[in-house]
Amino acid sequence: MTDSFDAGDATQVGERREKLKFKExxxxxxxxxxxxxKPFRAFVWRLLAEAQVFQPIMTGNSYTFMNEGKRQIGLWVLEQINRICPDLYVVMAKEATAREAGNKQERNLMNV
Incomplete structure (x- = not known):
């Protein structure tokens, strides 16, 4: 049995709105x-990179559609970060920069 809902009933609309706010x-x-x-921030940074949020997605063929689908997920994650904890985006970006610098230094040492 489904729960009936009357969109014209202000009380029911208000109750639904409150339930949604609580869930969100x-x-x-x-x-x-x-x-x-920190490990989750590293994962999210990799996810955003894999979703190609920070680079062009156009390929000139049908892969563009696949890339756009991935990008939409990445943009949704980015929107959640910006809405819920924008200060942690800065932390995540700094950590990613430090990780990349460390990885670059390791690669340079291996090439010596």
Whole structure:
């Protein structure tokens, strides 16, 4: 049996709105708790890179459509970060820069 909903009933609309706010707040708190963990931030940075959020996606063939689908997921994750914990984006970017510098230094040492 489905729950009936009358969009013209202000009381029902208000109740639905409150339930949605409560759910979004819970989801946001969970996401922020994950973003506060360094390993998760490293994972999210790799996910954003894999989703090609920071680079052009045009290939000139049908791979563009696949790339755009991946990019949409990455943009959604980025929007969640910007909405829920924008300060942690800066932390994540700095950590990624430091990781890349460390990786570059390791590669240089291996080439010596």
């Amino acid at each position: 707040r819970g989801d946001g708190e969970q996401f922020k708790a994950l973003m506060e963990q």
